[in-house]
Amino acid sequence: MIKLIRGFRDILPGDVELWQDIEAKARVLLENFGFREIRLPIMESTDLFSRGIGTDTDIVEKEMYSFPDSKGRGQTLRPEATASVVRAYIEHGFAGSDPVQKFYTIGPMFRHERPQKGRYRQFYQINAEMYGVASPLADVQIMYMLHLFFTGLSVPDVVTHVNSLGCPECRPKFRDALTAFVSDKTDRLCSDCQRRAKTNPLRVIDCKVPGCKEAVEGAPSIQDHLCQDCREHFEAVIKGLDNLSVPYEINPRLVRGLDYYTRTTFEVQTSLLGAQNAVAGGGRYDGLVKILEGKDTPAIGFAIGFDRLAALLGAEEKDFTVPPPLFVAALGAEAQKIAFDWLCAFNAKGLRAEMDYEGKSLKSQMKQANRFRVGHVLILGETELQNNKAVLRNMDTKEQVEVALDGLVDQVIALINQG
RNA sequence: GUGGGUGUAGCUCAGUUGGUUAGAGCGCCUGGUUGUGGCCCAGGAGGCCGAGGGUUCAAGUCCCUUCACUCACCCCA
DSSP states (O other): OOOOOTTOOOOOTTTHHHHHHHHHHHHHHHHHTTOEEOOOOSEEEHHHHHHHHOTTSHIIIIIOEEEEOTTSOEEEEOSOSHHHHHHHHHHTTHHHHOSOEEEEEEEEEEOOOOOBTTBOSEEEEEEEEEESOOSHHHHHHHHHHHHHHHHHTTOSSEEEEEEEOOOTTTHHHHHHHHHHHHHTTGGGSOHHHHHHHHHOHHHHTTOOOHHHHHHTTTOOOGGGTOOHHHHHHHHHHHHHHHHTTOOOEEOTTOOOSOTTOEEEEEEEEESSSTTOOEEEEEEEOTTHHHHTTSOOOOEEEEEEEHHHHHHHHHSSOOOOOOOOSEEEEEOSHHHHHHHHHHHHHHHHTTOOEEEOSSOOOHHHHHHHHHHHTOSEEEEEOHHHHHHTEEEEEETTTOOEEEEESTTHHHHHHHHHHTO
């Protein structure tokens, strides 16, 4: 048997209804906030990601699905969406018409990691990106929107963590301070952190190993190293969140794995998904457009982990199938012909109806109708043909009413719609 | 890439110190009702016991290898 490749998954009927519901709500919300959909390819030049995300990141170092095309040019299944949106923003000259643009996009991302709970090699994201606004109002609006989305879906157990990572002015200073702090403690750190102390000291203060936690107690905080502008920006964001009553926790140790983030970063976390606690994450990336050879443009955005969100919302219920309202049961070849015509008419008129195509016994058809969890069964046999009246059975109350064959389809639709 | 756990029917799982045709519940099909679902009863279909090799008179069971799933590390959505 040919099976799914590792880390990939099927989203089956019964679950997919939940996904559709989430997606529909996301679209309404995003569009109400002025975000417009942009549909992008899932494959891009490898350079886009290595330059955009940063060559030292885990994503670029070891997680990308990259392979050469027939002429040897590197191409990659996108590991995230932001770089692609920026590419499109630059390539189509949006900055020339109006630098302020808001986009959203929904689709699959690919990362070659070891799969585990809440982590797949193909996973889905809902992304929102906003360009051309340096004001903290953009940060506030983005986070407010995210907050509305999660509360609107009644997502259980989520907390939004906020931090500022500073800018190219102040972050290096913080990094230096941190490196200095960590360098004389390397012997107390785990092997991973000894490596990270050089490559990415920010990660060390985020380490969960008890020895490391102890060693980094009293480490310098980014919050104490922000430059004047970054500090004011962060304070304005926090004030804005308070104004709109958006709950949050300031988390000075919130570090993000992509190089392009500046200033505001945030992550929506849950404790219900095992080790993968981030349901959504994002932040400001004021330098990225320029890095990718566009005009220097501030930007901010977020990604919602669709798979994880669906897991949170689907934890209780298992089957999101919506039952059809009607099943058409026919007895005998003559009746089946007519029943099939009705079926087609019901479907064409927007009433979801089902029938048995095999000429099974009435009992068997009733069982099937019951399995569909339909509200009504329309029965047509020889008796009904003779009387020119079919029988409409309410499956909950067991009440049966006769419906004249003449004009039956509309009559049945009316009966079902009135309950 | 590194560890732990698990692989037996469509699903959830039993399967004794190795012992004949491998079981249950749910689901599915048929019947009990010459035309009425859920409950009940009876019957039925459905398994290369993850794969390969080894030990043995004999392997679902013991050994080795491998693959898959899963959880965790790392990192992130």
